Amino acid sequence: MRPHLIKSSSEAFFCIKTIHEKRKAVYPLENGIALATVFPKNFVPAFYLRHERNYLFLWKQLLGLEAFYLSEEDTYLLNQIFAAELLKERLGSDSFQICLVKITQIHLLCALLEGDLILFKGSGSLSPDTLTLIRLFLSQLPHYDQLLKKHPELPLLYEMIWHNRSVLLDWN
Numbered sequence: 001m002r003p004h005l006i007k008s009s010s011e012a013f014f015c016i017k018t019i020h021e022k023r024k025a026v027y028p029l030e031n032g033i034a035l036a037t038v039f040p041k042n043f044v045p046a047f048y049l050r051h052e053r054n055y056l057f058l059w060k061q062l063l064g065l066e067a068f069y070l071s072e073e074d075t076y077l078l079n080q081i082f083a084a085e086l087l088k089e090r091l092g093s094d095s096f097q098i099c100l101v102k103i104t105q106i107h108l109l110c111a112l113l114e115g116d117l118i119l120f121k122g123s124g125s126l127s128p129d130t131l132t133l134i135r136l137f138l139s140q141l142p143h144y145d146q147l148l149k150k151h152p153e154l155p156l157l158y159e160m161i162w163h164n165r166s167v168l169l170d171w172n
Contacts, residue, residue: 013063017059
């Protein structure tokens with residue numbers, strides 16, 4: 001079978017579910033989730049790692065097949081970090097919520113996946129917002145240094161969030 005491009009989110013979820021079921025058949029676990037592959041674990045809410053159904057629901061959320069939900073408990077620390085440097089005020093409340101969701105999704109993906117998450121890396125320097133965010137995360141977000149070491153492309157992903165936000169604001 002030749003590899004092909006995935007054309008939809010539902011097809012991507014089907015592939016993830018198939019891989020998950022094959023791995024479960026070879027490496028049977030109590031709940032079917034290979035917890036050793038989730039690192040650092042504190043970036044994935046424990047609810048998603050308790051049962052196979054919850055874990056697959058997380059993938060549906062990440063792929064956009066279900067609405068992405070963030071509890072106050074899961075976002076409390078990120079809210080505090082953003083508020084500390086007044087990033088929340090600079091972004092505006094609507095943009096802040098969108099950025100918070102996107103950053104949380106990126107951190108979840110980085111904890112769940114190995115390898116580079118960006119296919120094309122543009123050249124250029126990082127914006128002051130990204131540098132501030134990285135500095136704050138390194139000093140205040142537990143285990144962020146491990147996540148950054150595992151995925152050094154994180155700053156570029158933040159830049160994509162800022163760029164997408166500014167394009168949307170310019171367009172409106």
